[in-house]
Every structure is written in C-alpha cells, then in structure tokens.
Amino acid sequence: FIDGIDTIGKSRDGGRFGGGNDEREQTLNQLLAELDGFDPGKGIIVLGATNRPEVLDKALLRPGRFDRRITVDRPNLAGRLATLQVHTRSIHLAEDVNLEKIAQATAGCVGADLANLVNEAALRAVRLGRSAVNQNDLLAAFETVIAGSEKKGTVITDEEKRIIAYHEVGHALVAAKQKNAQPVSKITIVPHTQGALGYTLHLPEEEKFLNTKAELHAMLVGFLAGRAAEELVFDTVTTGAGRSSEEVVCHTMTSGAANDIERATEMARNLVARFGMCEEFDMMALGSVQNQYLDGTYSMSCAQETYAAADRAVIAIIRQCHEVARRMLEENRELLDKIAAYLLKKETITGQEMMAIIEGRDPETVDNYGATREEKQPLFRPSSPEVIEAPAKHIHIVSEPVPSPEEQTPEEQTPEEAQPDRDPEENEHK
Ligand code: ZN
Secondary structure (H helix, E strand, O other): OEEOOHHHHEOOOOOOOOOOOHHHHHHHHHHHHHHHOOOHHHOOOOOEEOOOHHHEOHHHHOOOOOOOOOOOOOOOHHHHHHHHHHHOOOOOEOOOOOHHHHHHHOOOOOHHHHHHHHHHHHHHHHHOOOOOEOHHHHHHHHHHHHHOOEOOOOOOOHHHHHHHHHHHHHHHHHHHHOOOOOOEEEEEOOOEOOOOOOEEEEOOOOOOOOOOHHHHHHHHHHHHHHHHHHHHHHOOOOHHHOOOHHHHHHHHOOHHHHHHHHHHHHHHHHHHHOOOOEHHHEOOOOEEEOOOOOOOOEEEOOOHHHHHHHHHHHHHHHHHHHHHHHHHHHHOHHHHHHHHHHHHHHOEEEHHHHHHHHOOOOHHHOOOOOOOOOOOOOOOOOOOHHHOOOOOOOOOOOOOOOOOHHHOOHHHOOHHHHHHHHHHHHHHHO
8 A cells, every 4th residue: 555656656747747856757667667567366456545646647547557546535424424433432422422413514524524523522521521422522522623622811802792793693694594594503702713703603404515506695695794794783883972983994894704705705706617607607617626635726727808707707796695695684683683692691602592582582491402511511620729629639749858879978878778788798708
C-alpha cells in the first residue's frame, strides 16, 4: 500500500504541474518497471492512495498497473452511522444515545470529523465527571467540532449583544418562515472560539443530494437575513436617541456579516456559473472545479466580458434575495422582537423554543430535545476560589535540606548507613 502516491507518481509532463525532477522521475520509472514485474497468478495486490488523481502520470494508470479507481467520497447517512459505531465501540455509551440522530446531523462530515466528534464527546463526559457518554455530550461535541468551544472571557457590550441577537434571530426567523429552508435547531449568542460571535445551527431532516432552485434561493435569503435584521432594527434608531447619525451607520453595518456575505456570494456564483440556474447564461458552465478531492476551488474560464456579466447576474440575485429577507422580517417584526428578547435573556435557545414563540405558546414549557445546556451542571467546573477542591491530603512537601554524601562526616553517619562499609572488613577478619 502506497499512501500519497502523487508524491512519486506526479506526471512527468513538467510544464503543467511545476518543473521536472530527475530523482522523482527515476523513482517513478522504477515503480512502473516493478509493477509490470508482478506475476498475475501470485495474488499480490498493490494499492495507492491520493487526494489528487488528476496529477498522476498517465503511464501509472494504464491497464496492468493502477488500473482500477475507487473513489472514497464523503460518507452518506448509512456510512456515517457505521463510522460512528466503529468509533464509539471502545467508549461507554449511556442508554439515551441515539447515533442515528447524530449521523443525521453530521451531513458532509468525513470519517476523521466523526472520530474527532466522538473523542470530544468523551472528553466532555469526563470533564463533567460522568462515566458514560450521553446524547448531550455528542450533540455538544458536534457543535464544538463545527463552531469551536464557547469562549468564556469575551467581553461584549450590551449594545453589541443586542445586535448579535437580532442578527441571529434574523437568520432563524427567515428560515422558519420559508417553505424550502432547513429547520433551525439552535440559536446562540455565546461567542465561540472559531471567531463566531453567535450562530444559528440548522439540522437537515433528511440527507439531500439535489437542491432545487427554490431551496438554494431559500438558503441565500437565510444567509442575508442576519444583516437584513440588523438594518431593519438599528436603522430606525434616530439621532433623537442621543446619538449622531454617523454612529448609527457604523452600528447598523457591522462586520459580523462578513462570513454570511462570503457564503451568499459563493452560492449565488454557483447558481450562475455552475448550476445553470440563471436565464442569461442558460446551461453554459463558466469554469471548472480544480482539485476535486481537496479544496474544490472553482476557477472561471470564460471571456472577460462574460465574467463581468456573470458578476452582474450574481449581484442581481443577491440584491433580490436581500430584498426578500428584509420584507419577510418587516412583516414579522413583532416576532423578531419577541424572539430576540427571549434570546437575549437565555443566550442559547433551541429551535423548538423559537417555534413555540412563533406559534404563540410558552417557550419555557417545550420539550427541549438537543438543548446542550444541562440545567444543573455548568459546562466547565467553576474556577472561583470558594469552590476549588482542597489539595489531596497525602501529598507532603519535604523542605529540610538533604546533605550530599561528600559533606557527611563519619560522626553524622547513622549506624545503618555505616554498617555496609564495616561489614566486609569484619568478614575478612573472621
Ligand atoms: Zn450571520
């Protein structure tokens, strides 16, 4: 088994993938010769693995050498469930664990992500002093893997907190009000280590391989709804409230939406350039995907004018979706305020609580499946001095100096220490 076969099997066509390399080419030639030497009757199978099949030398892929290709793609629901079962085999699971739900939530994760998730869950269980991993540990670990852990020390002003709350509720409310959007499972305004000041977590109900244009539009509207909510709520603050208009402007356009904007733009660009969902370009692909198994970057390969026209089409889509998001929030302004107030009070709420507010029920009474906050136990052990455990009793520190053997005079020697020196002599005399 040769892992990373692309390091020695890179195409000898030096011009395309960086200059030629004599040593590597010799290794490749040797490998090709050796592969030909295998007797087909001996039952030896040679395997190679790579993330970049497109750079491999063509000669390496001819029949008789590496002639079969098996793509190990991101696992589907059944695959993720089986992977989770493998990784949880060696840890104690509580009875409430439902791996199927976790597999459902982790669409798009690869095997290594799932292994990491199980490990995080086990660490959390240990930190909370339990001997078995429960469902909440797994759900919390899932969030740790995608969003990082909660940042305890971040100081956020009340005004910023209000903006973040409205931003996140904007995302969540628009998702709840649209037919084609994924349900919201959690909204939080607790800052996380991967840079997010708050986030809205969507859990798909079923795995999807095809997305309709309407669903993609719904996602786009959802991405833009955070900023739309900020605009809607904080634009109405006038100078009469004791602030200058410049201040209001910089408050309403916060930098927190940068990631939303990036994702929305990427999606709109995909609609236009890859999925053929734009009138103007019909079914013309404007570029191609590079490094399919690594980052999957999309590079445009069209004329300058087409490129510019595609950008205009992207802007038109984003503008339209932004407008839809804003209108939707304007129509539901009362709910927006209600949910934001509830979120500000609780800091983390579940999708069920939000749905309860939307449907006019009391959010405190809903059954909170997937709420990762355990009511009585804090996430981490508190570190305030009054609750720090007393140090273990049987450890004591020796503070008397221990003299080195050279400084010891014969008088100071205890009988036990002196005994071994004297004994051999006595034995000789005897
Ligand atoms: Zn956002």
